[in-house]
Amino acid sequence: xxxxxxxxxxxxxxxxxxxxxxxxVLWRRGSGTVAEVRDVLGEDVGYTTVLKMLQILEGxxxxxxxxxxxxxxxxxxVESADAGGSALKRVMNKIFHGSAELxxxxxxxxxxxxxxxxxxxxxILDRAQEKEDER
Amino acid sequence: xxxxxxxxxxxxxxxxxxxxxxxxVLWRRGSGTVAEVRDVLGEDVGYTTVLKMLQILEGxxxxxxxxxxxxxxxxxxVESADAGGSALKRVMNKIFHGSAELxxxxxxxxxxxxxxxxxxxxxILDRAQEKEDER
DNA sequence: TCTGTTCTACGAAGACCCTCGTTGACATCC
DNA sequence: GGATGTCAACGAGGGTCTTCGTAGAACAGA
Numbered sequence: 091x092x093x094x095x096x097x098x099x100x101x102x103x104x105x106x107x108x109x110x111x112x113x114x115v116l117w118r119r120g121s122g123t124v125a126e127v128r129d130v131l132g133e134d135v136g137y138t139t140v141l142k143m144l145q146i147l148e149g150x151x152x153x154x155x156x157x158x159x160x161x162x163x164x165x166x167x168v169e170s171a172d173a174g175g176s177a178l179k180r181v182m183n184k185i186f187h188g189s190a191e192l193x194x195x196x197x198x199x200x201x202x203x204x205x206x207x208x209x210x211x212x213x214i215l216d217r218a219q220e221k222e223d224e225r
Numbered sequence: 226x227x228x229x230x231x232x233x234x235x236x237x238x239x240x241x242x243x244x245x246x247x248x249x250v251l252w253r254r255g256s257g258t259v260a261e262v263r264d265v266l267g268e269d270v271g272y273t274t275v276l277k278m279l280q281i282l283e284g285x286x287x288x289x290x291x292x293x294x295x296x297x298x299x300x301x302x303v304e305s306a307d308a309g310g311s312a313l314k315r316v317m318n319k320i321f322h323g324s325a326e327l328x329x330x331x332x333x334x335x336x337x338x339x340x341x342x343x344x345x346x347x348x349i350l351d352r353a354q355e356k357e358d359e360r
Numbered sequence: 361t362c363t364g365t366t367c368t369a370c371g372a373a374g375a376c377c378c379t380c381g382t383t384g385a386c387a388t389c390c
Numbered sequence: 391g392g393a394t395g396t397c398a399a400c401g402a403g404g405g406t407c408t409t410c411g412t413a414g415a416a417c418a419g420a
Contacts (some may be wrong), residue, residue, distance in 0.1 A: 107377090107378095108379095110331065117320070117322075121355070123397095124397080135382055136379065137396095138380055138382095138398090138399095139379050141399085142399095149293045160385090160397055160398090161397060171334075173320055173329055174316065174320040174327075174328065178316065178332055178335070181309065181312045183249075185308055189334075190342065191345050191349065196306055196310055196313060198352075199306075200310045200314065203316070204357075210326050213334060215343050215347055215350075218334075218338060222343070223340070224374090242408095243407075244407090258367095259368090260366085260367090270409090271408095271410060272366095273368095273369095274410070276368070277410085278407095280369085296366080361420100363415075363420085364419090366416085366417080367417095368414090369412100370410090370411105371410100371416085372409105374408085375407080375408080376408095377407090378403105379402105379403085379404085380398105380403090380419090382399100382401090383406100384397100385414090387394100388393100388396105389394080390392090390393080390394100
């Protein structure tokens with residue numbers, strides 16, 4: 091098995107902090123204009139900054155835009171599940187020695203979950219196991 | 226609820242990519258000299274680069290070193306569980322809308338787990354629930 | 361002693377990230 | 391028409407991240 095540590099300079103679905111801030115808004119809302127995104131982010135981020143970031147993201151094919159009146163409306167092209175999968179894999183490998191169990195243990199340790207949440211998480215595992223058993 | 230997007234410029238336990246590469250090695254091995262860390266990372270990372278990163282990490286109190294012969298042996302000061310907790314929280318909030326269930330679902334979707342692994346993950350949830358029920 | 365090796369230390373170069381000032385287009389209101 | 395407001399576009403500035411060249415100390419072997 092190759093060492094995996096030599097990262098290719100540009101992985102897919104990997105976002106910088108600000109990029110992630112902005113993608114996060116688009117994922118939540120489905121789409122957004124510059125002004126809308128900026129409203130969510132708060133006034134401490136400049137308008138032109140948000141615009142620039144969206145243009146950068148467009149250059150990376152992470153979003154696309156359509157004209158809407160005089161403004162542009164931006165839509166995410168990268169799915170949050172894909173970005174999340176990559177991010178989780180990275181965290182799991184780099185920090186949790188590749189162990190999903192260690193990751194899960196840390197997750198439940200750092201937050202209190204209600205019975206209902208835990209129940210739903212359990213059923214997620216059930217479904218995964220069923221799928222496994224079918225083979 | 227405050228908007229949460231205005232990140233403080235330096236969160237604790239937050240590492241850059243290269244920093245994380247190096248911390249990852251120290252966490253796995255428990256400690257390492259520059260040469261040892263570099264061996265794990267592969268020859269495409271320069272010796273002085275690794276040294277520099279370790280010095281930077283030391284400046285951030287993420288590692289410390291002891292003399293070992295003529296060389297330095299570095300030890301992690303930040304625990305992987307702490308770094309992992311921060312990273313998971315970030316991923317959960319920015320990408321999974323704060324939902325641990327969505328996170329778990331993505332995790333099990335992206336990798337096949339054996340029955341044993343799933344069983345152990347289930348018991349992690351059991352333990353969390355017991356703790357919850359005690360109150 | 362000379363030479364090669366292995367180490368730390370320092371600093372500078374280059375890439376990347378983020379921010380914002382400025383410009384010009386367009387629209388609206390008076 | 392002139393003032394005002396909203397918009398995209400561009401580019402430059404300053405910061406951070408990463409890399410590496412170079413220097414010098416310590417040591418080993420011939």
